[in-house]
Amino acid sequence: MPFSSLSHIQDRLNHGETTAVEVATLYLDRITEHNETLNAFVHIDHEHVLAQAKASDTYRAKHAPRALEGLPIAVKDIFCTQHGPTRCCSKILEGFEAPYDAHVITKLKEAGAVLVGKTNMDEFAMGSSNETSAFGACHNPWDTSRIPGGSSGGSASAVAAALAPAALGTDTGGSIRQPASLTGITGLKPTYGRVSRRGIIAFASSLDQAGPMTRTVKDAAMITSVISGHDAGDATSVADAPELDWLAACSQKDMKGMRIGVPKEYFVEGMDAEVRASVENALKQCEDLGAELIDISLPNTNLAVAAYYVIAPSEASANLSRYDSVRFGHRCENPEDLLDMYTRSRDEGFGAEVKRRILTGAFALSSGYYDAYYLKAQQVRTLISQDFKDAFEKVDVIATPTSPITAFKLGEKTDDPLTMYLSDIYTIAVNLAGLPGLSQPCGFAEGLPVGLQWIAPAWREDVLLGAAAAYEAATDWHTKVPTGFGGES
Amino acid sequence: MDIDVQKVAMLARIRLTDDEAAELGPQLSEILGYVDQLAAVNTDGIKPTAHPHDAAMPLRANVVTNDNQRDALQAVAPKTESGLYVVPKVIE
Numbered sequence: 001m002p003f004s005s006l007s008h009i010q011d012r013l014n015h016g017e018t019t020a021v022e023v024a025t026l027y028l029d030r031i032t033e034h035n036e037t038l039n040a041f042v043h044i045d046h047e048h049v050l051a052q053a054k055a056s057d058t059y060r061a062k063h064a065p066r067a068l069e070g071l072p073i074a075v076k077d078i079f080c081t082q083h084g085p086t087r088c089c090s091k092i093l094e095g096f097e098a099p100y101d102a103h104v105i106t107k108l109k110e111a112g113a114v115l116v117g118k119t120n121m122d123e124f125a126m127g128s129s130n131e132t133s134a135f136g137a138c139h140n141p142w143d144t145s146r147i148p149g150g151s152s153g154g155s156a157s158a159v160a161a162a163l164a165p166a167a168l169g170t171d172t173g174g175s176i177r178q179p180a181s182l183t184g185i186t187g188l189k190p191t192y193g194r195v196s197r198r199g200i201i202a203f204a205s206s207l208d209q210a211g212p213m214t215r216t217v218k219d220a221a222m223i224t225s226v227i228s229g230h231d232a233g234d235a236t237s238v239a240d241a242p243e244l245d246w247l248a249a250c251s252q253k254d255m256k257g258m259r260i261g262v263p264k265e266y267f268v269e270g271m272d273a274e275v276r277a278s279v280e281n282a283l284k285q286c287e288d289l290g291a292e293l294i295d296i297s298l299p300n301t302n303l304a305v306a307a308y309y310v311i312a313p314s315e316a317s318a319n320l321s322r323y324d325s326v327r328f329g330h331r332c333e334n335p336e337d338l339l340d341m342y343t344r345s346r347d348e349g350f351g352a353e354v355k356r357r358i359l360t361g362a363f364a365l366s367s368g369y370y371d372a373y374y375l376k377a378q379q380v381r382t383l384i385s386q387d388f389k390d391a392f393e394k395v396d397v398i399a400t401p402t403s404p405i406t407a408f409k410l411g412e413k414t415d416d417p418l419t420m421y422l423s424d425i426y427t428i429a430v431n432l433a434g435l436p437g438l439s440q441p442c443g444f445a446e447g448l449p450v451g452l453q454w455i456a457p458a459w460r461e462d463v464l465l466g467a468a469a470a471y472e473a474a475t476d477w478h479t480k481v482p483t484g485f486g487g488e489s
Numbered sequence: 490m491d492i493d494v495q496k497v498a499m500l501a502r503i504r505l506t507d508d509e510a511a512e513l514g515p516q517l518s519e520i521l522g523y524v525d526q527l528a529a530v531n532t533d534g535i536k537p538t539a540h541p542h543d544a545a546m547p548l549r550a551n552v553v554t555n556d557n558q559r560d561a562l563q564a565v566a567p568k569t570e571s572g573l574y575v576v577p578k579v580i581e
Contacts, residue, residue, distance in 0.1 A: 099561040192541045206541065238544055306524040317501060324502075326574050331567035335577050343504035352512075355503060359513060360520055362501040363492060376527050378537030383530070385538065418519050434541020458542060 102199025174427025181451025
């Protein structure tokens with residue numbers, strides 16, 4: 001049962017074969033057993049989890065079950081939760097307890113989900129390896145000497161090792177898809193504006209989006225259908241987003257008539273040969289399922305990382321100015337004056353990567369440089385969006401590798417920030433264009449999971465889910481589990 | 490590119506030790522050196538992206554939607570007194 005899908009657990013609950021308390025207890029026991037090895041959770045409150053599960057069982061006894069009734073879902077430490085700490089894995093939020101729930105947390109609660117703790121992440125979601133967390137690195141269950149990816153590394157590791165059947169992450173430049181790829185699970189970044197950002201600690205507001213990390217495509221759809229929808233409390237949440245039948249999209253069994261675009265810019269030198277082979281093999285299988293593969297070009301792809309590392313740090317430097325040690329967050333001892341209080345509190349509270357990004361952004365936005373950096377990057381962003389629009393004139397969906405490499409060793413890239421940035425080369429353009437993207441397992445390279453990324457036009461998560469569900473139905477990669485974590489079911 | 494790291498750090502209100510500045514300087518130069526490739530792109534007449542879907546900022550009615558939550562919001566503040574945030578003296 002621990003490695004069951006969310007929908008399978010739901011079936012068992014609905015048939016009275018188990019209870020929410022039993023399910024919660026199972027995962028809590030697994031967290032107790034394995035979290036020391038993985039460091040996937042940075043906060044867990046057993047009593048609170050069991051109380052929610054008990055309340056769900058009581059609800060079920062009297063009412064029809066809600067969409068996620070009694071299902072345990074872990075959430076990244078970036079989501080504000082009224083119960084327990086919310087720290088974004090930063091020292092600057094030591095002791096912070098959010099006065100309100102994030103909109104998506106409210107939605108999960110209203111759907112009957114049982115929230116299981118807070119998962120590890122790169123500090124303020126800035127990183128691709130989970131190594132910048134103030135609570136220490138998180139480990140990949142497939143090889144604990146390796147990173148789980150980032151920034152939603154804790155959520156990925158927790159789901160991959162079945163410490164929780166599903167989790168929420170956030171994705172600014174690949175932070176759901178890349179760790180999903182590196183840990184062999186499914187991760188969906190919805191269209192920008194599909195899911196409310198209210199109560200999600202902001203990193204880069206024009207890029208951030210929350211989404212599910214799960215064992216199956218259907219599980220991702222189940223969660224997204226609950227957390228999506230307009231929220232008047234987030235001005236960038238889109239009011240007239242097309243509604244989808246999320247679950248129906250997952251019943252697709254073949255790819256007949258589907259035109260899959262394969263962008264040549266995503267199959268280049270520098271990518272791992274076995275990753276390439278796995279993805280090419282997956283594309284071949286899509287062809288066998290009836291899809292037509294069409295070579296396409298996204299000519300501005302090579303500019304995506306550069307544009308991102310102007311836009312994301314610029315927005316971060318503005319967003320993180322709120323950590324002034326006045327209203328919340330760490331304050332230094334005995335400040336001499338106001339300026340000393342600001343500067344010393346922020347030096348003590350922020351880690352090295354966060355400072356690097358804030359400073360990059362502050363520079364790009366500073367007087368005399370704005371046009372050359374920020375404005376230019378936003379123009380390049382338009383070009384990148386246009387590449388996708390042109391491509392979607394010819395194809396229904398685009399398939400690429402999620403990451404050029406598999407999980408690397410802890411510490412391997414920490415001394416070289418720029419190399420670390422380049423590991424998100426295949427995921428970043430999707431955020432810049434605000435498109436939905438999904439990563440699903442499609443093989444292994446030297447025993448480490450490889451991910452296949454699907455990219456669809458804005459608001460067409462149904463296309464992503466359909467393609468991914470058909471691929472999943474024809475393969476068994478999603479059923480593979482890491483050894484050492486009691487994976488027999 | 491040579492960057493005056495301490496100046497940028499002051500703009501961002503972060504105090505850097507000399508060691509931190511010595512490490513961050515070359516790293517920022519390297520990052521900005523990489524993003525400088527954008528300069529070579531012809532973007533004449535290209536509109537900058539503001540919202541990925543070009544959505545207009547929505548308007549809502551100007552009505553009160555929540556109650557006074559001062560106590561809850563100030564509970565997480567480093568220092569308050571009589572419902573006010575306390576900071577070091579600014580005016581002599």
